[in-house]
Amino acid sequence: MTDRSKGGARVPASAKPAGDDLVASRRRFLTGGLAAAGGLAAAAGAARAAGDPAITELPDWTVYPGDGVDAAPYGMPSEFESHVVRRDVPWLTADPVSSVNFTPLHELDGIITPNGLCFERHHGGAAQVDPAEYRLMINGLVEKELVFTLEDLKRFPRENRVYFLECAANSGMEWRGAQLNGCQFTHGMIHNVMYTGVPLRLLLEEAGVKPNGKWILPEGADASGMTRSIPMEKAMDDCLVAFKMNGEALRPEQGYPVRLCVPGWEGNMWVKWMRRIEVGDQPWHHREETSKYTDLMDNGKARRFTWEMDAKSVITNPSPQAPITHGKGPTVITGVAWSGRGTIPRVDVTIDGGKNWYKARMSGPSLDKSMHRFYFEFDWDGTPLLLQSRAHDSTGYVQPTKEELRAVRGVNSIYHNNGIQTWYVNENGDAENVEIS
Amino acid sequence: MTDRSKGGARVPASAKPAGDDLVASRRRFLTGGLAAAGGLAAAAGAARAAGDPAITELPDWTVYPGDGVDAAPYGMPSEFESHVVRRDVPWLTADPVSSVNFTPLHELDGIITPNGLCFERHHGGAAQVDPAEYRLMINGLVEKELVFTLEDLKRFPRENRVYFLECAANSGMEWRGAQLNGCQFTHGMIHNVMYTGVPLRLLLEEAGVKPNGKWILPEGADASGMTRSIPMEKAMDDCLVAFKMNGEALRPEQGYPVRLCVPGWEGNMWVKWMRRIEVGDQPWHHREETSKYTDLMDNGKARRFTWEMDAKSVITNPSPQAPITHGKGPTVITGVAWSGRGTIPRVDVTIDGGKNWYKARMSGPSLDKSMHRFYFEFDWDGTPLLLQSRAHDSTGYVQPTKEELRAVRGVNSIYHNNGIQTWYVNENGDAENVEIS
Numbered sequence: 001m002t003d004r005s006k007g008g009a010r011v012p013a014s015a016k017p018a019g020d021d022l023v024a025s026r027r028r029f030l031t032g033g034l035a036a037a038g039g040l041a042a043a044a045g046a047a048r049a050a051g052d053p054a055i056t057e058l059p060d061w062t063v064y065p066g067d068g069v070d071a072a073p074y075g076m077p078s079e080f081e082s083h084v085v086r087r088d089v090p091w092l093t094a095d096p097v098s099s100v101n102f103t104p105l106h107e108l109d110g111i112i113t114p115n116g117l118c119f120e121r122h123h124g125g126a127a128q129v130d131p132a133e134y135r136l137m138i139n140g141l142v143e144k145e146l147v148f149t150l151e152d153l154k155r156f157p158r159e160n161r162v163y164f165l166e167c168a169a170n171s172g173m174e175w176r177g178a179q180l181n182g183c184q185f186t187h188g189m190i191h192n193v194m195y196t197g198v199p200l201r202l203l204l205e206e207a208g209v210k211p212n213g214k215w216i217l218p219e220g221a222d223a224s225g226m227t228r229s230i231p232m233e234k235a236m237d238d239c240l241v242a243f244k245m246n247g248e249a250l251r252p253e254q255g256y257p258v259r260l261c262v263p264g265w266e267g268n269m270w271v272k273w274m275r276r277i278e279v280g281d282q283p284w285h286h287r288e289e290t291s292k293y294t295d296l297m298d299n300g301k302a303r304r305f306t307w308e309m310d311a312k313s314v315i316t317n318p319s320p321q322a323p324i325t326h327g328k329g330p331t332v333i334t335g336v337a338w339s340g341r342g343t344i345p346r347v348d349v350t351i352d353g354g355k356n357w358y359k360a361r362m363s364g365p366s367l368d369k370s371m372h373r374f375y376f377e378f379d380w381d382g383t384p385l386l387l388q389s390r391a392h393d394s395t396g397y398v399q400p401t402k403e404e405l406r407a408v409r410g411v412n413s414i415y416h417n418n419g420i421q422t423w424y425v426n427e428n429g430d431a432e433n434v435e436i437s
Numbered sequence: 438m439t440d441r442s443k444g445g446a447r448v449p450a451s452a453k454p455a456g457d458d459l460v461a462s463r464r465r466f467l468t469g470g471l472a473a474a475g476g477l478a479a480a481a482g483a484a485r486a487a488g489d490p491a492i493t494e495l496p497d498w499t500v501y502p503g504d505g506v507d508a509a510p511y512g513m514p515s516e517f518e519s520h521v522v523r524r525d526v527p528w529l530t531a532d533p534v535s536s537v538n539f540t541p542l543h544e545l546d547g548i549i550t551p552n553g554l555c556f557e558r559h560h561g562g563a564a565q566v567d568p569a570e571y572r573l574m575i576n577g578l579v580e581k582e583l584v585f586t587l588e589d590l591k592r593f594p595r596e597n598r599v600y601f602l603e604c605a606a607n608s609g610m611e612w613r614g615a616q617l618n619g620c621q622f623t624h625g626m627i628h629n630v631m632y633t634g635v636p637l638r639l640l641l642e643e644a645g646v647k648p649n650g651k652w653i654l655p656e657g658a659d660a661s662g663m664t665r666s667i668p669m670e671k672a673m674d675d676c677l678v679a680f681k682m683n684g685e686a687l688r689p690e691q692g693y694p695v696r697l698c699v700p701g702w703e704g705n706m707w708v709k710w711m712r713r714i715e716v717g718d719q720p721w722h723h724r725e726e727t728s729k730y731t732d733l734m735d736n737g738k739a740r741r742f743t744w745e746m747d748a749k750s751v752i753t754n755p756s757p758q759a760p761i762t763h764g765k766g767p768t769v770i771t772g773v774a775w776s777g778r779g780t781i782p783r784v785d786v787t788i789d790g791g792k793n794w795y796k797a798r799m800s801g802p803s804l805d806k807s808m809h810r811f812y813f814e815f816d817w818d819g820t821p822l823l824l825q826s827r828a829h830d831s832t833g834y835v836q837p838t839k840e841e842l843r844a845v846r847g848v849n850s851i852y853h854n855n856g857i858q859t860w861y862v863n864e865n866g867d868a869e870n871v872e873i874s
Binding site: 087109110120126127157256364367 | 554563570763
């Protein structure tokens with residue numbers, strides 16, 4: 001893994017692809033009966049049928065009954081998928097209790113992240129909370145201070161919504177140049193899950209927020225006691241006190257039994273193992289919102305309250321961990337896009353470093369503050385590629401280049417890097433994290 | 438488990454609830470500031486705050502750093518969720534290689550079924566297929582016979598769609614009366630997943646279907662060699678050749694590496710480990726579509742081609758495996774509904790065995806041929822309940838009672854029982870599978 005996690009090459013001008021002539025007609029691909037893929041399938045099929053033992057011989061799984069997998073109370077992936085795992089970057093976080101791992105985006109498709117592969121970042125280890133001992137307190141500027149058990153929470157009306165959760169530091173190592181060689185490492189601090197929970201508004205209304213209650217401070221029950229200040233408008237809008245993810249209970253490392261969802265806002269505000277919500281009249285400016293999770297600018301001042309995650313996208317295939325292995329011909333480019341401000345009606349893709357942009361095809365439900373999946377199918381002629389994607393969100397915001405971001409923000413921060421990612425793909429199909437200038 | 442899996446009581450008339458007066462004003466609950474829950478939360482909060490060690494003492498998980506769960510390459514549920522598992526019914530299937538297990542619907546929420554908990558039914562064990570040796574052949578009445586590798590399939594344009602998959606025999610043990618005591622057993626042969634795959638139409642167009650090619654026969658690579666006849670219209674409409682579920686590769690017991698999705702149609706047509714698709718001019722009438730998966734009527738004739746799953750619903754909480762444990766007061770009833778013909782715009786709920794029906798609240802995306810989630814919140818006064826739900830689908834079809842079904846179909850079949858389910862809840866909150874007449 002270590003050899004895959006370091007990138008950083010710059011592409012010589014001579015290696016750049018020639019441009020327009022690389023792109024097959026997408027219209028042909030999508031509406032014209034798949035003529036391009038036709039050549040592929042027919043050729044491959046003919047060659048294989050001639051003497052492919054996978055066709056002509058009976059495999060064991062056809063001859064003998066399979067394992068009694070029906071007895072598995074909780075199923076697991078195939079042994080052939082053992083490479084599809086969360087990974088960390090050893091040199092990035094030394095301390096096992098203040099650490100992070102990354103979602104293998106290059107192995108996934110669609111928009112749902114399976115729970116076992118959701119990245120996680122914690123600041124005091126993953127607490128193992130006994131749900132029978134779980135309590136949630138609401139105190140501070142409220143009419144009635146309240147304490148809820150898990151069962152109490154489940155007596156309130158629930159909602160089900162799909163949201164992405166992105167760490168503010170996702171792509172943070174890339175501010176000073178291409179560094180980590182794989183979208184798992186550059187963009188893998190994100191997951192996208194269907195949550196079930198109680199609208200936070202209902203609990204706050206239950207307690208009765210006093211007129212001067214303008215902020216909340218959710219607090220985690222883990223050893224880090226994570227806290228963040230959140231304005232009351234957001235708390236009363238779309239926040240959820242969630243206890244399920246993708247249908248089942250939250251995973252321990254995702255805050256079991258209860259976490260806060262703060263849709264579209266940076267991940268560490270989604271307080272895990274949430275045990276208390278204090279209502280106050282001003283932000284607290286605690287450690288994780290001053291010395292951390294603020295963006296240091298070139299002039300030495302810091303941006304604060306940078307909660308919303310700007311629109312962003314990344315091509316997941318091909319990418320450094322997922323090269324093109326099939327050679328020339330019909331090729332599927334795919335990736336994901338998201339915005340903390342709404343939906344993603346459009347993603348553009350370029351294969352020549354931005355000379356020509358093509359509108360990608362979106363597939364799957366388009367949900368508010370959720371991940372979206374895009375595809376771009378083309379006929380690869382084997383020339384090296386410079387792949388980029390560019391998200392447009394429903395507010396009209398367009399994902400910027402890294403250079404545009406640096407011009408405004410400098411390179412002192414590790415947070416909120418939503419710049420356009422470039423993968424260089426050589427004539428063998430191998431991909432590398434690069435920047436072009 | 439065995440003691441939970443047998444039910445069948447009939448409710449004496451005297452145990453039936455009184456009717457309208459049980460139902461709190463739902464309007465109050467949803468728009469009136471949760472006055473009902475207010476009493477609950479305030480009372481519970483005050484009692485606990487007085488001397489609840491879960492509030493006043495620091496638990497270990499707050500004092501000591503948590504486990505280094507960040508190192509877990511593929512995460513698992515909390516140890517406190519070890520009861521949330523697929524289960525079988527020992528007396529129902531004797532042979533471990535011709536078996537079925539059930540989704541724990543009463544432990545889930547939202548609309549996504551986690552992959553580890555998706556029920557599975559197999560006829561020759563769960564094949565463990567090596568993806569490198571996987572091949573898909575298309576032959577029969579086509580212009581070009583073709584063989585695809587897994588990589589070949591991934592070069593075609595993909596789609597992402599959420600579909601329910603229900604076994605035709607789901608609720609099959611209930612035709613002759615209330616039998617299995619828990620929605621996991623009565624309704625748990627269903628799951629709901631986001632699939633990623635290639636439209637089957639694209640592959641058939643690639644091979645070129647001859648004018649007399651009117652049917653397809655997908656065939657599994659497992660030891661049962663499962664086959665089903667599917668009309669060409671359906672094959673060309675919305676079928677997917679799927680390789681991902683909920684973002685990651687299909688699970689082995691769900692057909693890894695490739696299964697067919699036949700949206701809205703009965704589960705065993707969704708051929709797993711699919712290795713071949715034959716194109717023919719008429720249905721094959723193979724074993725699994727004649728001696729099995731046809732519905733024997735009272736007159737000794739069998740219904741055939743009963744592919745579409747009719748609209749259906751079930752209350753998952755409370756239910757025999759998930760009693761009401763919190764006593765009187767605000768109570769959330771929830772369940773799931775689905776239709777093989779479209780969406781579910783409406784579900785009705787009754788708590789008095791059908792004297793009064795109330796429109797349930799739907800929450801979560803409403804997607805074609807997908808599971809839908811409904812809720813009904815009310816103030817329980819402790820009187821016994823007779824709970825039922827009734828689905829309406831987007832074609833106007835309304836879920837029938839079991840008696841209405843039996844009047845038309847008799848009780849010889851185990852398939853396509855979509856009758857209304859009744860749970861009797863006694864004054865202690867315990868629930869039982871019953872029928873009312």
